[in-house]
Amino acid sequence: MQKVDGYTAGRGAQLNVHNRFDAQAHEVREDFLNYCALEGEDPYKTQTVLIDTFPKTIVNRVDSPDLRMGFSLNPYQGCEHGCVYCYARNSHEYWGYSAGVDFEQKILVKRNCVELLEKKFQSKRWEASPIVLSGNTDCYQPIEKKLEITRSLLKTFLKYKHPVGIITKNALIQRDIDILKELxxxxxxxxxxxxxxxxxxxxxxxxPRTATVKKRLETVEKLTAEGIPVSVMMAPIIPAINSHEILPLVKAVAERGALSVGYTMVRLNGAIGGIFTDWIQKTMPDRAEKVLHQIAECHGGNLNDSVFGRRMKGEGNIAEQVAQQFTIARKKYLQGRALPVLNCDLHEQYKDGQMKLF
Known part of the structure; x- marks a missing residue:
């Protein structure tokens, strides 16, 4: 695949776009780059920076009718995985950082989230409802291997017999099969x-820094073998990049035990439009315009669509073709399979972390 000069391997975003909340804009000037070259300095500090935070609450209500979750919990903000299309990039601007490279490098760690979750579970006003880990950023991103915050959260869900959903693209979840089996x-x-x-x-x-395709398929197989229900999300579908893979991908995950599949159409909201456009012009200049035009065709001529009920699946001929392919794939490979409904009935007996006898 042809790539142009200026592409940085191992990064999704290739630049730091302006934060819309900042009064000042930042740019890298040629004289600064020349100075760094003469001095042998790296003008782009690429190491990951962890920033400790201590929020007052940790469980967030999700009001979007497009998302099948009532509550979410994100132990990290920002994500080292560096997925170029990630919708969560825009949330990094609220913390004072760029949605571009900053999102991949500056990771906010919520150090007190386990304590906050226990407090939530012990509240008499809290009624059990599934809480999804990674509603915004991946709870199994690389730093989790060292910090083990997600593992501690799962132990808390188990202790209080509370239902939990997990969204991830990292095979690190295999580490926690022991807890997941008990749940x-x-x-x-x-x-x-x-x-x-x-x-x-x-x-x-x-x-760039997610688990390989092979490891993810292996993860579906290993979780299924242990009785842990798995659904696969093909998200997002990007026309002319992965839209031709729907049937073979559904076949592959079905063979490994997945109970269902879902998808979203790519939408490049906020700063992500500029990040993705810059990325594709550097990585696939030969098809950049075609891809961007086809994305826009799915969203009424725009790269983004914010209308509930339409934004996640798109509209028009391409979006309809994608929907039809998923209908065919489900009938062909997933007939009779479905995810079980999560159990919300046990938690009340375990409000203090121990089963009530009377």
């Missing part, structure tokens, strides 16, 4: 694994 015994967990493409070379460009 699954009482129908308290569902895993939604994101697999965007079966093409490893495309995965490396779209999602």
């Amino acid at each position: 699954a015994k009482d129908n308290l967990v569902q895993v939604n694994l994101s697999i965007t493409s079966l093409d490893e070379s495309m995965r490396r460009m779209l999602e």
Whole structure:
């Protein structure tokens, strides 16, 4: 695949776009780059920076009618995975950072989230309702291997017998199969694994620091073998990049035990439009215009669509063709399968972390 000069391997975003909330704009000037070259300095600091935060609450209500979740919990803000299309990039602007490279480098860690979750579960006003880990950014991103915050959260869900959903694209979830198995015994967990493409070379460009395609397919198989229900999200569908892979991908995950599949159409909201456009012009200049035009065709001529009920699936001929392919794929490969409904009935007996006897 042809790439132009200026492409940085291992990064999704290739630049730091302006934060719309900042009064000042920042740019990298040629004289600064020349100075760095003479001094042997790296003008772009690429190491990940962890920023400790201590929020007052951790469980967020999700009001969007497009999302099948009532509550979410995100132990991290920002994400090292670096997926170029990620809708969560815009949320980094609220913290004072760019939706571009900053989103991948500056990771906010919510150090007190386990304590806050326990407090929520012990509240007499809280009634059990599924809470989804990673409603915004991935709870199994690389730093989780060291910090183990997500693992501690899962132990808390198990202790209080509370239902939890997980969205991830990292095979690190295999580390926690011991806890997930215990949750699954009482129908308290569902895993939604994101697999965007079966093409490893495309995965490396779209999602540079995620688990490989092979490891993700292996994860579906291993979780299923342990009785942990798995759904696969092909998200997002990007016309002329992965839209031709729907049937083979659904076949592959069905063979490994997935109970369902879902999808979203790519939409480049806010700062992501500029980030994605810059990225595709550097990584695939030969098809950049075609891809951008086809994305716009799915959203009424725009790269973004914010209308509930339409924004996630798109509209027009391309979006309709994608929907039809998924209908065919489900009938062909997933007939008779469905995710079990999460159990919300046990938690009340475990409000203090121990089963009530009377």
